[in-house]
Amino acid sequence: MQLYNTLTRKKEAFEPLNPPKVGIYMCGMTVQDRPHLGHMRAFLAGDVLRRYLEYKGYDVSYIQNFTDIDDKIIHRARRENVDWRQIAERNITEYLRAAEAMNFKPATFFPRATLHIQEIIETVQTLMDQGIAYPAGDSIYFDISKFPSYGKLSGKKLEDLLAGYRVEPAPGKRNPADFALWKGWKEGEPYWHSPFGKGRPGWHIECSVMSTHYLGQPFDIHGGGSDLIFPHHENEIAQAEAAHGKAFARYWFHVGFVKQAGEKMSKSTGLFTPITDLLQRYSSQAIRHYLLSTHYRTPIDFEMEHLDRSERAMERITNFLRKAPDPKNPVEEMVKSPELQDWLQKFEQAMDDDLNTPGGLAVIFEMVRQGNEALQAQRGDDAAALKAGMIFLMNVLGFRLEEKERTDLWVDDLLGLIVEVRQILRQEKRFDLADLIRDRLKALGVVLEDTPSGTLWTIKGSPSS
């Protein structure tokens, strides 16, 4: 499979270091605020990458961290006058709930920065011992002049960085672009003890440490939002490679932004749509479809109405799935059948090309059309086979399909009764009454469809699945 690598700025054949094992580190949230659509897009891309690699037969270790100590969290806590840990817990909980609702496959591990302080200290110490890190005031900084390839990920040149610097450098820094590995304690802030005094980790070090802790160094894929390329990922590379004298991550996977009203969605500007709010109005499948119908590296300009479209697009799929007969054999068996191989191949062809999910979706929609055709032509077996293939591929893309709305038995019986009575009315050509029933049920969220083989009903609404 071809994967775009930010480091080389081109698509490369993906070859894991130790097949069939693949290690992925997905940069998670700094939990200063609520998770929004932009986060979900990045983590969804990671989820699909992981699922697809598993589909290809790899054994994936998927690590997604929470950075639960940081300036912004402390500020937030101060503003709300609560313990900083509560801010972190609250947002982690909201994220985890949203991730489940979105049907993200849980990470192998969800490490937290605050549970890896000891190792962070050790790594900072290593950098000190090597003369790459130096103290200034109560803090420890990384000296970028000691790491010649600094800037290789983001394509920045040292001179440009110095020239373009817009913030007043902290006193004592040798170079304005040097960054903090360890931040000295200030009154009222959380701290840990270290050989360099009381303090807390700088922003980037936790990811260097946690990624290699779980995946070793080097490891296969490091991912995250594009806004992390600089300085976060650049600095991670510098720290890890300087400290251990070997390459850090092999493929860098960066996901495009979600914009809103033409501007980047961002916690710091407050311009963002919390995913939890969206999940109250839209099904997770629609959100998944919306996000996957654009290639992961292309920026998306979010508009609410686009989710309505995705909702309708998903109905096209679920309508077919609902009407097609169930496959006679388990899906895993069915997908081996010769008539499905072309579809699988087309799907893979798209996905192998840098995870082209819009192309993958197009294949599925082609299958829907053919499946409907089969249904219309009374070729039930063909429809069932296509249904099996679709279920299989939808699963690779992470769509949650199995979850039918469970209704109480008595609701089934009651609706059965109403449909039966209405059927009699239709036979007696009392269409005014039959239509009245249909209209009134629709207003209650129950949709009736008269088909040659009887009347189907579905309950709409409650977008909880």
Add this chain to the structure above:
RNA sequence: GGCGGCGUAGCCAAGUGGACUAAGGCGGCGGAUUGCAAAUCCGCUAUUCCCCGGUUCGAAUCCGGGCGUCGCCUCCA
């Protein structure tokens, strides 16, 4: 100022040198089906890919220039 992304039908969006007479979705129009709907099927809906030059037998796709737009360079997925 430096670096990077994007600009394809009414809208969303693939495709990045030849099977493109440009996927797929939403919407619209016409037809089939239906008691009417819904769902579904069939047909139509970009002689053209922001503009201008160039390279090539051949360009949406490569090169040069321009316009528009967004982002990174400061916390951010």
